[in-house]
Amino acid sequence: MFDSFRHIIILAFITLALGGCASTGHLQQARSDQPGHLPPAAIEGSEKAQKLWQVFERYRGTPYEYGGTSADGFDCSGFILTAYQEGLGKQLPRTTSQMLASGEVVQPGQIEPGDVVFFRIEGKEQHAGIYMGGDRFIHASTSAGVTQSSIRGYYWSGRLTQARRFD
Structure with a gap:
């Protein structure tokens, strides 16, 4: 009975480790990733980016x-869901x-602030964030929590791998 329980625990751990939003690895943080500094898209006046940035600031560092x-x-998807709702x-x-x-497929050269961007990790698309302009996106990573990268x-x-627009 102990072996069965142990196998269930191991299987549950493996499922959690491989599923969801895998974003392990080293993240590059921009110098603009300081409190009070807005990414270029928000500074340039994108109302959508400014509203999403405010949500990001509220949850920055959340594990x-x-x-x-x-x-x-x-x-990652929970942060996107909350950012869009709030x-x-x-x-x-x-x-x-x-x-x-869901959403509208956005061609690579037409990604705009507020579009949801998707990343391939370990062979499948399993991480997402919100594009903020320039080369920045906000997201919840396994290694840094809510951050920008x-x-x-x-x-x-x-x-x-792709982007989607939810207007």
Whole structure:
């Protein structure tokens, strides 16, 4: 009986580790990632980016929690869901896979602040964030919690697979 219980615990741990929003690795933080500094898109006047940035500032540093959708902890899709609800008054699908099946596909050269960007990690699209302009996106990562990163940063470079717009 102990072996069965142990196998269930191991299986549950593996499922959690492999599922959801995997964003392990080293993140490149921009110098603008300081309190009170807005990314270029917000400074340039994108109302959508400014509203999303305000939500980001409220939750910056909140730890990663698989399945999380609150200030106690977020996973990547939970943060996106909350940012869109609080910042834009919009309801998005709950999971990354549901988001991938919704919204309007955005071509790579036409990504705008507020678009949801998706990244391929370990062979499948399982991480997402919100594009903020320039090369910045905000997201909940397993290693840093709610943070901003460079799409061209060490870990993220070459992993962006697509973007969706939810207007």
